[in-house]
Amino acid sequence: MKKIGIVGGTGYTGVELMRLLAHHPEVEVVAMTSRGEAGRRVDDLYPSLRGHTDLVFSEPGEADLAGCDLVFFATPNGIAMQEAPALLEQGVRVIDLAADYRLKDLDVWSRWYGMEHASPDWVEQAVYGLPELYRDEIRGAQLVANPGCHVTATTLAVLPLMGLDWVDHGRIVADTKSGASGAGRSAAVHTLMAEAGESVRTYAAAGHRHQPEIRQTLTTIAEREIGLTFVPHLVPMVRGIESTVYLPLVGEPGENVQRLYERYYAEEPFVDVMPPNSHPETRSVRGNNICRMAVHRPLDGPMLVVSSVIDNLVKGAAGQAVQNMNLMLGCDESAGLELVALSP
Template identity: 60%
Template sequence: MVKVGIVGGTGYTGVELLRLLANHPQARVEVITSRSEEGIPVADMYPNLRGHHDITFTVPDVDRLAACDVVFFATPHGVAMSMAPELVERGVRVIDLGADFRIKDIELWEKWYNLKHTCPDLVAKAVYGLPELNRDQIKGAELIGCAGCYPTAVQLGYLPLLESKLVDHRRLIADCKSGASGAGRGASVGTLLCEASESVKAYGVPGHRHLPEIRQGLSGIAERPVGLTFSPHLMPMIRGIHATLYSVLKDPVGPDLQALFEERYRNEPFVDVMPAGSHPETRSVKGSNMCRISVHQPQGEDVVVVLSVIDNLVKGASGQAVQIMNLMFDLPERSGLEQVALMP
């Protein structure tokens, strides 16, 4: 049985970890922390977990966390890097759902997150947490920087095209939409019902914190720096990311794109390449760890349009983190992640 600690259990990714781990046959949550909710039973804050987790929130304590096999950080940026070095030194495997260990260029990270990074040496050792890209490295890793939500949807959509060098890597456009839960559980005027409902709003077009992470990932896949325009939007829904991805083929009469995607993801348990002509919907992945993808070549011309949908809290965060834990501890990759998406 894998003993699990969770730092930051009151946000959306924290409670999603609790939901998924409640039905995991080989993992047990031993510690869950929250400074503001110390002493409060988890089930009192989240009644959906009644009968599943008999545990109370405690303040973060390194000694208690060090008794776990793995510790998840479901925290804002800047938190994991303050505790991860000691946990790793004491033999605990760490999975950070935040951004502290995703970007390898420390100076770039500090620019986008407006913080001084306190353990740059660990960043070099951390493995980027996207299983479809780094499965073998994840298995032996001590520290994981779990891929972000937008970066997951975008990278999985572009991966077959860039690996095969079929498209112009300098001309990539990612037009992405996210539900309001992507902004976190903290109170914000922009995500109030009266502000977000019945409206679609672009944000972060001049620059979004996920941009350098996506560029880093796509550049690694393409084996050269990519040119990327990334435009995120807020949608009037709770969960989900829809990424519409554009690229230009070097040769419009090249390989069969449908076959390319089906072959690349044939053995991936959480990527579903849909039949030709499909238009995946966010509701088809709600509550599940699945990424559904379709690929189009409109009018047979040189533009490729890839549609990629995920649940931002599952495959875009907590589900991906559990998938990573399964790989790290040599457990069946689907363990705790067999949920069928909720429809309607």
């Protein structure tokens, strides 16, 4: 069994990693750190894990992370950039579920995250953890930057169209709807049940950190400038993200778009292009690592609409991280991830 450590395991990505790895045949979580909960049993904080683990949260300094084959950072932004390098230098492989190593342009990163980067050299070496694009690089990577949740749903929705001349790359709109677990397990007023229940609200309409992250990938793949308007919305549910992406056409599609999508993702274990006229719903991926999507051309007009759904805590966070781990450790890419979605 490969040894796995989790830094900052009290949040939702931490418990979700535990859930997925409990099903994994080749790895074992040997350490889970938390400043606030050190000494407490993990399954006391998360009763859903009762019977599946005997782990106790340990102080960050006291866990033997250096003895792990791979360490997940399930920490807030700004922690991994400080703490991961020490492990990386000892040869430990690291997957950061936060944003520290996602953006290659450090100026852009600093502007959006409001701090100086503490380990810029590692930014350069980090591989962006979207297996559908960078599978081979991930296999050999020492440091993987796990993509954001809105980002994953949106990027996968439009990848097959990038670089095609009949798509207007300058006026792409992505409108996402996400559940409250995306805001994490931190005491806050605006994500209280009494605030977020029975209501929808737009947020960060003037600009959100995930915009430059999506744009970075699309620009690289399309090899041209990308104009992207991205507006997220909070909807009253716990899990799930739906991204509806609007792409103007600047000519007739060179081929059947449905078939283009099906071919593009034919070999992908975790992308499901649904049949024509489908409407994905987030519950169809609740708890599993699939991104389901459907392509429409409303009223045969000059706009393509792609709707994609993921579970923000799985393909949008912990599941994609496990997928990356599988690639890095030479396990079957789907190990631990073959769960059927919980529906209804």
